[in-house]
Amino acid sequence: MKAHERLLAYTAYPTGSDPNCETIPSSPAEWDFARDLQKEMEQLGLTNVTLDEHCYLMGEIPGNIDNYQGPVLGLIAHMDVSCEAPFENIKPQIIHYEGGDVIQNEEKDLRIKVSDFPFLENYIGCDIITSDGTTLLGADNKAGIAEILTLAEYLGEHPEVKHGPIRVCFTPDEEIGRSSDEFDVEKFGADCAYTVDGDAFGECQWETFNAIEVNVYINGFSIHPGSAKNKMINAARIACEFDHMIPDSETPEHTEDHEGFYHLCEMKGDVEHAEMEYIIRDHDWEKAKKRAEFLRSIETFLNGRYGEGTVEVKMEESYHNMLEIIEKHPRLIELPLEIIREMGTEPDTSPIRGGTDGAFLSFKGLPCPNLGPGAHNFHGRREFAVIQSMDKAVEMLITLVQRIACEDKNI
Ligand SMILES: [Zn+2]
Numbered sequence: 001m002k003a004h005e006r007l008l009a010y011t012a013y014p015t016g017s018d019p020n021c022e023t024i025p026s027s028p029a030e031w032d033f034a035r036d037l038q039k040e041m042e043q044l045g046l047t048n049v050t051l052d053e054h055c056y057l058m059g060e061i062p063g064n065i066d067n068y069q070g071p072v073l074g075l076i077a078h079m080d081v082s083c084e085a086p087f088e089n090i091k092p093q094i095i096h097y098e099g100g101d102v103i104q105n106e107e108k109d110l111r112i113k114v115s116d117f118p119f120l121e122n123y124i125g126c127d128i129i130t131s132d133g134t135t136l137l138g139a140d141n142k143a144g145i146a147e148i149l150t151l152a153e154y155l156g157e158h159p160e161v162k163h164g165p166i167r168v169c170f171t172p173d174e175e176i177g178r179s180s181d182e183f184d185v186e187k188f189g190a191d192c193a194y195t196v197d198g199d200a201f202g203e204c205q206w207e208t209f210n211a212i213e214v215n216v217y218i219n220g221f222s223i224h225p226g227s228a229k230n231k232m233i234n235a236a237r238i239a240c241e242f243d244h245m246i247p248d249s250e251t252p253e254h255t256e257d258h259e260g261f262y263h264l265c266e267m268k269g270d271v272e273h274a275e276m277e278y279i280i281r282d283h284d285w286e287k288a289k290k291r292a293e294f295l296r297s298i299e300t301f302l303n304g305r306y307g308e309g310t311v312e313v314k315m316e317e318s319y320h321n322m323l324e325i326i327e328k329h330p331r332l333i334e335l336p337l338e339i340i341r342e343m344g345t346e347p348d349t350s351p352i353r354g355g356t357d358g359a360f361l362s363f364k365g366l367p368c369p370n371l372g373p374g375a376h377n378f379h380g381r382r383e384f385a386v387i388q389s390m391d392k393a394v395e396m397l398i399t400l401v402q403r404i405a406c407e408d409k410n411i
Contacts, residue, residue, distance in 0.1 A: 003390040006146035016087035017080035017173045025055040025172035045156045054182040055172040063165040070405045074167040074193030077144030078174030082379040085136040104133030112382045127387040139375035139385035144196035151397045163401040180360035193368040195358045201389035203372030204336045206326040207351035208359040210288040211318035214278040222271040235274035319355045325362040339399045
């Protein structure tokens with residue numbers, strides 16, 4: 001079976017993870033998907049297939065080298081899809097792309113526009129999988145799962161392809177930032193791993209943001225507006241004042257590449273009380289800390305103006321740039337880059353403007369860069385996968401597992 005055929009089948013599971021649900025997994029559909037994947041893994045000859053109480057599905061593609069001394073490789077993808085766009089009743093379709101906009105839905109005039117996504121034109125002559133434009137597709141990250149299992153199928157049918165044991169894990173709840181929470185690195189038992197959770201084929205990423213979560217609480221003083229002169233302290237207006245002190249140019253909508261930002265995710269409030277939620281993101285930890293200090297200085301300034309205790313800022317480190325770990329394992333990135341180039345594609349190594357499962361796992365002792373499965377426009381209705389890119393991603397993995405087997409155990 002081809003990887004894209006698996007993806008088509010997997011879109012039937014509405015596995016949108018739910019940030020308002022406290023349990024892992026956060027949606028019952030993840031269980032349904034995991035149980036069926038478990039059967040598929042067993043049918044494909046994976047061994048030690050286990051589904052634990054938090055819906056982490058693990059298994060092993062058995063190695064076929066006697067006296068194997070190389071590293072145990074791990075491959076990871078996530079089963080949930082984003083809930084930022086509708087994820088139920090997905091109707092995937094294959095469109096042969098010959099240029100121009102991709103028409104997803106004639107009747108509703110829904111299309112993937114070249115003007116919005118100029119990189120579409122890289123795929124002229126390819127076959128694209130999209131939804132009917134009313135839902136996301138879920139190639140993030142079911143394309144990764146499809147490719148890992150297609151690799152397993154290929155290796156099962158080609159015993160002449162020599163490789164070490166390959167540990168596979170499909171996780172729940174990545175999209176709501178919880179997929180590494182219950183990830184049992186020790187049980188997984190890999191020496192190094194890749195998440196297959198990027199975008200285009202040819203991506204290889206080992207740099208993530210450093211992340212700090214910020215909560216701002218503002219306490220006002222409410223009094224009838226008719227007699228408020230020199231007495232009222234309006235928390236909602238102080239919240240606006242706080243936000244105005246943040247440089248406009250350092251927000252997500254004005255930054256790219258290695259530029260960090262402050263992002264106001266949410267604000268609510270009235271005269272008595274206001275709350276704001278920010279995130280700070282920067283690839284450079286020193287710069288991230290400077291941003292945190294800057295928010296502290298706003299707190300101090302506003303408390304000077306309105307009285308101590310008016311503004312309270314709470315901050316918490318969320319994740320770190322995995323670069324500092326991956327740097328110590330250069331072969332882990334040299335190998336995929338070399339293979340991608342051999343396949344005639346110039347690798348894309350631009351930093352991730354976010355976090356990955358791999359970032360958390362790297363700090364838990366499992367160095368884990370990220371590879372692109374050949375899909376685009378995640379978390380939205382214009383999401384698409386490219387069949388030829390998915391095939392290349394599988395081909396790349398087939399070469400990668402053989403090359404990794406020739407490396408030192410402490411790669
Ligand atoms: Zn993903």
